Amino acid sequence: MHFRKRASLGLKASAVCGLAFLHLPILLIFLYAFTTEDKSYQFPPPGLTLKWFGVTWNRPDVWASLQLSLEVAAVSTLLALILGTLCAAAVSRAKFFGREAISLLVILPIALPGIITGISLRSAYNILDIPFSTFTIILGHATFCVVVVYNNAIARFRRMSGSMIEASFDLGATGFQTFRYVVLPNLATALLAGGMLAFALSFDEVIVTTFTAGQQQTLPIWMLEELVRPRQRPVTNVVAMVVVMVTFLPILGAYYLTRDTSASRN
Numbered sequence: 001m002h003f004r005k006r007a008s009l010g011l012k013a014s015a016v017c018g019l020a021f022l023h024l025p026i027l028l029i030f031l032y033a034f035t036t037e038d039k040s041y042q043f044p045p046p047g048l049t050l051k052w053f054g055v056t057w058n059r060p061d062v063w064a065s066l067q068l069s070l071e072v073a074a075v076s077t078l079l080a081l082i083l084g085t086l087c088a089a090a091v092s093r094a095k096f097f098g099r100e101a102i103s104l105l106v107i108l109p110i111a112l113p114g115i116i117t118g119i120s121l122r123s124a125y126n127i128l129d130i131p132f133s134t135f136t137i138i139l140g141h142a143t144f145c146v147v148v149v150y151n152n153a154i155a156r157f158r159r160m161s162g163s164m165i166e167a168s169f170d171l172g173a174t175g176f177q178t179f180r181y182v183v184l185p186n187l188a189t190a191l192l193a194g195g196m197l198a199f200a201l202s203f204d205e206v207i208v209t210t211f212t213a214g215q216q217q218t219l220p221i222w223m224l225e226e227l228v229r230p231r232q233r234p235v236t237n238v239v240a241m242v243v244v245m246v247t248f249l250p251i252l253g254a255y256y257l258t259r260d261t262s263a264s265r266n
Contacts, residue, residue, distance in 0.1 A: 084149030118211030132214025
């Protein structure tokens with residue numbers, strides 16, 4: 001019993017150390033968003049202020065980058081929901097030669113290093129003479145957003161009973177009606193969770209965006225350039241707080257959606 005108690009305390013201490021290692025740097029970013037010092041970092045901060053939030057609010061370059069990031073993330077997520085769901089339906093419900101190879105090819109973009117994907121897309125755009133724009137960023141982000149939706153959708157398709165779809169057709173429903181009233185309700189939480197994760201991934205993507213954006217700046221690219229040539233460092237920390245919140249909330253929502261679904265199955 002004494003050994004078990006010591007082991008339990010050791011595991012808890014290890015968990016606390018691991019969480020501290022992961023999250024203390026984020027907490028420091030939050031702390032230095034309130035510092036009165038704008039050029040150097042001192043610990044503890046010499047003072048705390050809210051003025052940098054007002055400065056950030058009045059920076060038009062921040063608003064332009066935020067708007068572009070939201071637009072790209074929204075459209076990329078929409079494309080991922082459509083393409084990922086269709087791919088998952090085809091792979092899970094149909095039997096054809098090369099099905100497993102297609103499944104591997106769909107998943108491959110998120111398994112490859114981002115720099116490989118970025119270089120490949122940039123080369124393709126140059127060969128096809130496609131000018132860099134918001135459209136090229138969206139295409140780049142959709143390559144890995146599709147994977148997230150596909151993984152969620154195909155897992156749900158494989159748990160869905162095919163007899164429900166057959167019964168729907170036997171009762172005279174059309175393909176669209178079957179999808180709307182039978183398939184979609186069963187996929188809803190999986191697609192919502194996949195869409196949330198895809199939005200979060202797209203919103204804070206840096207590497208692929210660097211190769212596909214041209215002269216445009218999403219919010220993460222803006223932050224990267226501000227770190228290289230800082231004007232007001234606390235402003236970058238304030239923006240980092242926004243990025244953390246925008247990405248954390250969808251991930252948290254996706255976690256609870258998938259957890260509740262798993263619990264209901266058990």
